[in-house]
Every structure is written in C-alpha cells, then in structure tokens.
Amino acid sequence: GLVEAEIRKFRATKQHNCIEEAQRWLRAAESLNPDSVGVRLAGGLLKETTSQYEKALEDYRRVQDLEPRNIDALLRIASVYDKLDMPDKAVEAYRKAIEMDPAYYEPYEDLGEFYYYRGQYPEAAEQFQKTIDRAPGMFDAYTNLAAALDDLGRDNEAERALLRSLQLRQTARALNSLGVIRAIQKRDTEAVRYYERAVAINPGSYVYLLNLGDSDRRVGRLRDAKIAYRKAMDLALAELKENPRRGYVRAFVAYFAARLGDTKRAEDEISQAVQLSPADNEVIRRAVLTYEALSQRDRAIQAISGAAAEVLRELDRQPDLADFRQDLRFQYLVTKAAKGG
Structure with a gap:
C-alpha cells in the first residue's frame, strides 16, 4: 500500500x-x-x-x-x-510462521537475518540456503548467504554466491559485499572501486559510504574518506531522528563521530547503542571499532567480553584490527570461545 x-x-x-x-x-x-x-x-x-x-x-x-x-x-x-531485545520470543514467532507455510521463503530469510545480526553465522547461512531452495531466483538471498559465509571465513563460497547474485541482478548490496571481501584480502584499491559502484547505485546507504571511507583511509585518500564519513553521518542521523531506540543506527553514528574527531559524541553514542542492543552483532563490532579508533583498548576488550565465538572470528579478520588482534586479552577470549568456555 x-x-x-x-x-x-x-x-x-x-x-x-x-x-x-x-x-x-x-x-x-x-x-x-x-x-x-x-x-x-x-x-x-x-x-x-x-x-x-x-x-x-x-x-x-x-x-x-x-x-x-x-x-x-x-x-x-x-x-x-x-x-x-527479546530473542526467544522473536525466534518463537519466526518458527510459527515457518510452520504455518513451510514452502514460503520469507520466514526463512527473516530468521536468517535475525541470526546474522546476532552473530550466529552458521544458523544464518542455513536459513539463507533454505530461502534459496524455495526461491532460487531471489538475488538478495544469494547476497545474504554470501555475507554469512564471508563471516565464517568461507571467502571462496561467498564470492561464488555474490557472482550468482550479480548474474541475476546488479545490486548495490552485492557490489558492496564484494568490496568487503577485497578489503579483508587487503586489496583496498579494488575494494574502493566496488564501493564506488555500490554508492552510485544507492547513495543513501551509510553502510556503503562507511566502507568506502574506510578503504579510502587505508589507501591514504584521507580527504575522500572524510567526505564519505560526513555524508554517512548525515544519513545515519536522519534515520536516528525517526527511530531513536535503534542501537544499530546509533552505533554507526558513534563510529562516524570517532572517525570525524568528535570523541565525546562517539563515547556517548556507543554507550547508548550497547545499552539499547547488547546482543546485536553489528553493535558489538562497531563498539570495538569505535573504541579502537579512539585508542581506548580497554573499552574495546570490554565490549567483547560476552561475544559469541563467531563474532570473535569475524573481528579477527577486520582490516582495522591488526594491532587489536595481537592483544593477549583478545587472544584469550578467542581461545576460550573456541573451547566452548
């Protein structure tokens, strides 16, 4: 309507x-x-x-x-x-929707996104594959599957899924995701080209602009990075104005503030984001990246004190966290999570 x-x-x-x-x-x-x-x-x-x-x-x-x-x-x-932040009730509702019509693809897709943003990547990949099984022509389903596979470290499978998505339709999401893979591979110059194409298709995404800004910064294009971060900040603030209780959006505002040199705002926004959405994988990730950008290592470590093993593995691949990964406290948490502790 x-x-x-x-x-x-x-x-x-x-x-x-x-x-x-x-x-x-x-x-x-x-x-x-x-x-x-x-x-x-x-x-x-x-x-x-x-x-x-x-x-x-x-x-x-x-x-x-x-x-x-x-x-x-x-x-x-x-x-x-x-x-x-009532995950048990959310899963119960998703499962009821699946039971109501097991052949309908959308409940699997939505449940996959739920698992993905909570760092449960194997469960997310399973649901996205079930989506594809029921709707093989859905290009977004391949992009979703690729995101989960990428966070599981299965880059080759993720890239194949993205190429299949792009065969079905050229989308900003798939181009952005290919840029993410190139950035993880330390090929930021190539990543920038994918991100620029994604932004050209959808200039209203602060996530695509964030990724573009990050890769621009890593290759030394600092002026371009600042421009991307500022545009992204404006978009995120506009969304936050309409939906102030979304920790996800507030976490991005915090990160942009950190990259733009506004330490106080970054600290305030990320603290609120974690309070609003403590189990959101992206909020946890942004908290670590924000505190690292602010050179606040102790707070970055604190942000992952209860993170799932999948989230820690994903952080272990982040291009901006090379020094963070060498911290013995992070390594201890990774080892502990791998042992199921």
Missing part, C-alpha cells in the same frame, strides 16, 4: 517527509476502515519504524485476531521482539 511505499522510500533515502506522507496516507485509510487487516499492518509498520514498538505490537496482534493465519503479522511481531 501507499503507507508501506513511503516507509520503503524513507528507508532508502532517510528523508523525513516520507514519514509525514506515510502518516497522511494512514490517516486517510483509517478514515475509511480503521480496523481492517491492511490498515492495522500499515499502522504497525509505521509505529515500528518510529520506535513505537509496544504500539506496533498492538496493531500486529489485532491482525492476528482478525486473521489468525496471517504470516506477515507473525513476521512483524518477530521483528519487534528482536528490536526489543
């Missing part, structure tokens, strides 16, 4: 007027039939996008009352539980 379209546009562009338009379309729909399934789903999505998670749950549960077998409602309930 029109509400969902405006929210998708907001997520792509971070333009505040998209939220205002979504609110206007929702009011119009509510004036006609306020308790229909479509209106309740749209209202819940708008509330979820603006951090009104508890109110979003009310809308989604009402959809369940109206249509007990509505899979979209279950998937959105799972998404809200994830944002509220």
Whole structure:
C-alpha cells in the first residue's frame, strides 16, 4: 500500500517527509476502515519504524485476531521482539510462521537475518540456503548467504554466491559485499572501486559510504574518506531522528563521530547503542571499532567480553584490527570461545 511505499522510500533515502506522507496516507485509510487487516499492518509498520514498538505490537496482534493465519503479522511481531531485545520470543514467532507455510521463503530469510545480526553465522547461512531452495531466483538471498559465509571465513563460497547474485541482478548490496571481501584480502584499491559502484547505485546507504571511507583511509585518500564519513553521518542521523531506540543506527553514528574527531559524541553514542542492543552483532563490532579508533583498548576488550565465538572470528579478520588482534586479552577470549568456555 501507499503507507508501506513511503516507509520503503524513507528507508532508502532517510528523508523525513516520507514519514509525514506515510502518516497522511494512514490517516486517510483509517478514515475509511480503521480496523481492517491492511490498515492495522500499515499502522504497525509505521509505529515500528518510529520506535513505537509496544504500539506496533498492538496493531500486529489485532491482525492476528482478525486473521489468525496471517504470516506477515507473525513476521512483524518477530521483528519487534528482536528490536526489543527479546530473542526467544522473536525466534518463537519466526518458527510459527515457518510452520504455518513451510514452502514460503520469507520466514526463512527473516530468521536468517535475525541470526546474522546476532552473530550466529552458521544458523544464518542455513536459513539463507533454505530461502534459496524455495526461491532460487531471489538475488538478495544469494547476497545474504554470501555475507554469512564471508563471516565464517568461507571467502571462496561467498564470492561464488555474490557472482550468482550479480548474474541475476546488479545490486548495490552485492557490489558492496564484494568490496568487503577485497578489503579483508587487503586489496583496498579494488575494494574502493566496488564501493564506488555500490554508492552510485544507492547513495543513501551509510553502510556503503562507511566502507568506502574506510578503504579510502587505508589507501591514504584521507580527504575522500572524510567526505564519505560526513555524508554517512548525515544519513545515519536522519534515520536516528525517526527511530531513536535503534542501537544499530546509533552505533554507526558513534563510529562516524570517532572517525570525524568528535570523541565525546562517539563515547556517548556507543554507550547508548550497547545499552539499547547488547546482543546485536553489528553493535558489538562497531563498539570495538569505535573504541579502537579512539585508542581506548580497554573499552574495546570490554565490549567483547560476552561475544559469541563467531563474532570473535569475524573481528579477527577486520582490516582495522591488526594491532587489536595481537592483544593477549583478545587472544584469550578467542581461545576460550573456541573451547566452548
């Protein structure tokens, strides 16, 4: 519907007027039939996008009352539980959606993303493969699988999945992911070319701009790196304004602040991000990278004190953490996690 379209546009562009338009379309729909399934789903999505998670749950549960077998409602309930850091309830909702229609690809895809952002890469890869099995023409599913394989250190398999994705469609996500692989391989000049192509397709992604800035910085293009970080910061702040309870976004703001020389803001933002989303893999990763950029090694070590083995393995491959990896405390945590301790 029109509400969902405006929210998708907001997520792509971070333009505040998209939220205002979504609110206007929702009011119009509510004036006609306020308790229909479509209106309740749209209202819940708008509330979820603006951090009104508890109110979003009310809308989604009402959809369940109206249509007990509505899979979209279950998937959105799972998404809200994830944002509220209630992982057990999120997984339960995802599993119910899968049981409702085992042949439908989307619950597997969403569950895979849930596992991925919590650093459970083997589980994520399994769900993404199940997505591909049910929808082999979905280019994004191959990109998702590649991300999980890459974080598991299976670079060759990840690259094959990305090339398959690009055969189906040239996307910014796949190009960005190929850039990540090249950066891990210490081939930043090649990585920059992939990132530039990704940004050309989607200039509204602060993640792509972050990666471009990082590779520019590592090859000595410091002015270009600052420009990329500043653009990325503006985009992340726009998203944070609409959704202030998302630790994921706040963690990126912290990292950009660190790279742009604003130590106080970086410290404040990353502290809040960890409080909001303590189990989010990307938040943990950004915390380590932010504290390392600020030369605060003790805090970087503290950020991974309870991290899963998969997260530690991924950090062990980060191009900017070569010195961090030599720290005996990090090596101890890696060894301990590998032994299941």
